[in-house]
Amino acid sequence: MSVLTLDALEVRYRAVQAVRGLSLEVHPGEIVGLIGPNGAGKSSTLHAIMGAAPIVGGDVRLDDRSLVGLSPENVARSGVALVPEGRRIFAELTVAENLTLGLAGRRSRTGASDAIDRVHELFPVVHEFRGRSAGALSGGQQQQLAIARALVAEPDVLLLDEPSLGLAPRVVDVVFEALAAIRDRGIAVLLVEQRAQRTIALADRSHVLAGGELRLTLGPEDADDTDRLVQAYLA
């Protein structure tokens, strides 16, 4: 059964309809990619799931429970974690403090230090630089911190908004490898990306979004089928 379900989701900012009738499912232990041109509604979809964008129709469900109408903090506290676009780490706080803030989304009162140990294992730099000011980290290290901060909440669903943005190719490898490891932990991952081909190759399914609508769904075997992708982008 899917852990995250979008059912005919409609998102509208005043006059602008950002997402039109989007339905998709994410199961535990799988990565679903959401790709498409700028302004396709990818980020709006993630914000709507988090309760930070106006939903005017359809439903967002975590297991059987609707998330529509919940505040962002309550969505976060029910088991959905977001790695926001541009990382949004707290540059003036230390790396360890950034990680501690991620604990605010935990549902369980116990096990926080185990959760921190596990993300340290996944991202050794976060452990190594824990006493430093987060603003002093490189872009790739900040991205790892942003993912680590989301993971310490031990979410069922992890949403990522363009985690590879502005990163060197070598660092993108680190991030994508981490995503595979996170999938192996049984977490449901919804990945918004600009790097279409890499996303298609990594994800269990990738949905191409354009003009707020789902245009095409591709599997990893379609990673080299650029013709269909280009057509979907241009349609």
Place this chain on the structure above:
Amino acid sequence: MTLAFFLTIDWQTLVDALALGGIYALMAVGIGLVFGVLRLVNFAYGQLVMAGAFALALGSQWNWPTWLSIVLCFVVVLVLSALLDRIVFRPLRGQSPAVMLVTTFAIAFLLQSIALIWFGPLGKIASSLAPLNQPWSIGGVDIRKISIVAIVVTIVCLALLQLLLTRTTVGLQMRAASLDFQTARLLGVRANRVIAGAVLVSGALAAVVAVILTVQNPLVTPDFALQDTIVVLAGVVLGGLNRPIPATLGGFSIGFATGLLGGALPTAQSQYLPTFIFVAVILVLLVRPDGLFVRRAATERL
């Protein structure tokens, strides 16, 4: 201004100025904490202090023991702060800064008018702590006890606040919320809890300020602490509004300068004191518009 002007500064004036700097620093922190999480300049802060001062005056009128009057002062200010948060700040959250500022003006006048109706323009006397106005003789210099108490209380309050902000979860969440509230909420930080925490800590500081100010000035009128608030707001802007430490330093500086000038100016010219202070504020802001104690790069564009 001649050299003689500076020579009139003695130890007593210096200690009094430090004490006033401390009180203003506490008010600056109170205003700065709420600004941090709400982006709201609480112009009604002085009226919270005024309400606390009236509580102390009532306590002494009823011949309550001093400690009970102080408890009443804290209860009144904290309840008022919680009400402000619940009925005013929460519905206004997300409105433009101008709307929120004007609203706090309205609250300030409302509270002042209520005080005027209840207690009259002549005010009341809060005398329970008056003995603290007596001097201590330290090495031949007479220093008012309240000045020493004010300095010690300021240091203790700032140290406790520092512990709260750096060692507790809610403190860390307050700091994160004042840096980037939206991201903090997306991580699961509860907005209502953090804001209520900041408003209540700010209220507790207002109560502390009320206790100290009523010793220095036992006559409590509806405009009690009004001028102090205006000066502190100038000080907070002077230091840099959006960071707690610069705001505190700004509050302290302006209080210290006010105390020093007030003690040094001949009595006949003390009416010009606010003029000197505000001219100094204007000059500083012309040179450093982001605030005296803020690194330029750290300033957030609102």
